[in-house]
Amino acid sequence: MNRKIAEILLQAVEHDFTLIEIETLLEKPKYEQLGDVAFPCFTLAKKFKKSPNVIAEGIGSNINDPFIQKVQVVGGYINLFVNKLEITKEVLGEITLVKETYGQKQGNNENIVIDFSSPNIAKPFSMGHLRSTVIGNALANIAEKNGYEVIRVNHLGDWGTQFGKLIVAYRLWGKKEQVEAAPIEELLKLYVKFHDEAEIHEELNDQARAAFKALEENEQSALELWNWFKHASLQEFMQIYDQLNIRFDAYEGEAFYNDKMQAIVDELKDKQLLTQSDGANVVLLEDMPPCLITKQDGATLYATRDLAAAFYRQANYKPSKIFYVVGNEQTLHFKQVFNVIEKMGYSWSKNLQHVPFGMMLKDGKKMSTRKGRVILLKDVLKEAVETASKNIEEKNPSLRNKQEIAEQVGIGAVIFNDLKNYRLNDIEFSLQQMLNFEGETGPYVQYTHARICSILKKVQLTLNEEVTVKELEESAWGIVLLLQQYPQVISDSLEQADPSIVAKYVLQLARVFNKYYAHTKILVEDEKLESRLVLCFAVATVLKDGMRLLGVQSPENM
RNA sequence: GUCUCCAUAGCUCAGCUGGAUAGAGCACACGCCUUCUAAGCGUGCGGUCGUAGGUUCGAAUCCUACUGGGGACGCCA
Known part of the structure; x- marks a missing residue:
């Protein structure tokens, strides 16, 4: 237009x-x-x-x-x-024709790797991890809508000194049966105990470093423990991903790069980028602190693994872009890693993009596993579904498949609540706000969609090129204008790497439609009936698709 | 200490490539279901856009300083 x-x-x-x-x-x-x-x-x-x-x-x-x-x-x-009629005909006509592919960009034959969620093994999946998970998932959907081929990678935190700590702690105080019964819970306890004890007995930290070194050198018993911890944790994570309806194309965690780091270190050495510093190997960088590549004992660090990961992805996925959906607090780390790659002379370093986001705060502070200031996602999802259930009993007790709808609504509320705000803002955790299903919330949008569905179910509407669109009521004009903007919203949100643009759009569309719905009787036999129904169909289609991009389902009844 | 992000209504936030009267939601008060799902709609209440300068015809929006808060700063991830 x-x-x-x-x-x-x-x-x-x-x-x-x-x-x-x-x-x-x-x-x-x-x-x-x-x-x-x-x-x-x-x-x-x-x-x-x-x-x-x-x-x-x-x-x-x-x-x-x-x-x-x-x-x-x-x-x-x-x-x-x-000319309102022109635009109305054009927009509604197109949506009628292409339906949920409205706004879909043509395939551009470009791959985009999205690294997201990436929880740490042996630690509970907390509210803090929700952000990376839902933002990354939404960005992946949005990228597909923009014509990209997306590779969703879960860069599991399954390597590093923390495992040394865990192995030491388990050997000292761990009980096999207890860990088997409740893996993450038990391992977390061991991890916390380790930190408490290490405050007094500093030699524990040295033992942990040694244990990790042994792990890196494929020492049998260490490797067995690690494998066990990892699989037990992963099982719990999978349940959460199932609930959130999120899938990955690859679970290439940090350990995956264990055998791919030496090549990087060698190349850095060949290119004379490594500098000795207090026994460690670092790459000196301009305008920022040096990037640590190996520790005094030769063991690798987080940055080393991220370098190896970048090279692996570049070689295997040939991406035109890689998104790292990782918290704000790691901005410096990624700047360093990207810079090292640039110094190595690879121009594709400019395709690497850190997509940071604000933290989930508790009482204005960062959540901390060790300080017990942690809220489990599992618990929050459970409460959300229960609240949704209660609402259904109250408002629509005759609804069929209540449990399924309660899941969709409750989980949708949690996801939407996270995505509706600007990505970089910190979010203060508020259960009360999350479980409020009125106003600017996921359920509000779902409800709008469900109401439209029940109207459409009451009539026979055949959608084809023959539909005649007449000039609608003045009050419907705002809706048409919004519908017309959807394709632009799709490209804006990818460009800004910000799902909240879609979330805000969907809210606005729902709000404007609800206003219309409250003041206009749709099912009236007059010459505009078909036009109104087409409008309803278009709104429902766009709402559902927008929500789908965010990873939220849109039930037809609720 | 250095770097970085943030500050808009009681609360949570939108608006920020400068533009016309500062926008939502929550909370609070009141009103609307014999009519398509009231998880809705409407009315009211509520703001010196952190402070002080600067650029401009014009600043919540750009620049500088300050204040307050978050975060990051070599062998954690």
Whole structure:
């Protein structure tokens, strides 16, 4: 639509501007009654040395196109009212035709690797991990919608000194039966105990480092323990992923790169990038602290593994982009890793992008496993589903498959709550807010969708190219405009790597529709009935698809 | 100490490539179901956009300083 308007304006301006220049100047009027599209003339005023108003008047009087219904010049703005029927026909017609593929971009034959979720083995899956998981999953869906081939990678935290600690702790205090009964819980206890004891007995830390070194050197008994811990943890994680309806293409955790790091270290050495520093090997970088590659004892570090991972992904997936959906607090780490790759002379380092996000806070502070300031995702999901169940009993007791719907609503509420805010903001954990299903929430959007579905079920609506769209009520115009913006929202959210753009859009669409629904009877036999039904179908389709991108299901009844 | 992110209504947030009267939701008060699901809709209440400067015809939006808060800063991940 904006493109069309820019073309019309280009004719009217009578000076050399490019289409793009004009199109980017276009904005949405702040108030609906002002018009559909506004063209501000302030920048032109500077160029032509005339007052914005005079210019606006001049251009305004030049506009003459059937697409534009009315032109109004107000305070330096040219406000345009478009031909509503044209747009309505175009937008609703397209959605009727292509349905849920509305907004889908053509395949671009480019791969994008998204590294997300990546929980630490032997630690509980907390609310803190939810963020990476749901943001990454949403970005993956959004990237697909934008025409990319997506590879979802779970970079499990299954390697590192922490396992040395765990092995030492288990050998000292662990009981086999207890760990078997409740793996993560028991291992966490051991981990906490280790830290408490290490405060007094510092030699424990040395033992842990040695144990990890042994692990890296494939020492049998250490390896067995590690394997056991890993599989037990993974089983618990899988349950959560099932509940969230999230799948990965690869579980290539840190350990996966164990045999791929030496090559990196050798290459760094060959390229003379390694510097000895207090017995450790580091790569010196400009404008930031050096990047540690190996420790004094020769064991590797997090950065080493991330380097190996980047090379592996580059070679195997040939991605045009790699997203690292990892918390804010690791910004420096990724800057260092990306920089090292650049120093090694690989231009693909510019395809690596850290997608940071704010932390989940508890009482204004970071959650900490060791300090017991941790909330388990499992528990929160359970409560959310229970709350949804209660709501169903209260509001719609005759609903069939209650349990299934309660899952969809409760879990949807938790996911949506996380995704609706700007990615980089910290989120204060609030169960109360998460379990509130009114207002700007997932259930609100789901409810809107479900209500439309029950209308559509009551009638026979055959959707084909023959549907006749007539001019709708004035109050439906805002809905059509929003529907028209969906494809743009899809590309914006990938460009900003921010799912909240989709979440906000879906909320707005639901809100505008609910307003319409409250004031307009849809099932009335008149000449506009079919048009209203097509509108309803279009809204339901876009709501459902938008929610799908966020990883939230849209039940037809609730 | 250095770097970095943040500060908008009682609370949670939107708006930020500068533009027209600062927007939602929650909470609170009141109103709307003999009509398509009231998880909804409406009305009211509520803001010196952290402070002080600067750039500009115009600043919540850009720049600087300050204040307050989060986070990161070599052998953890």
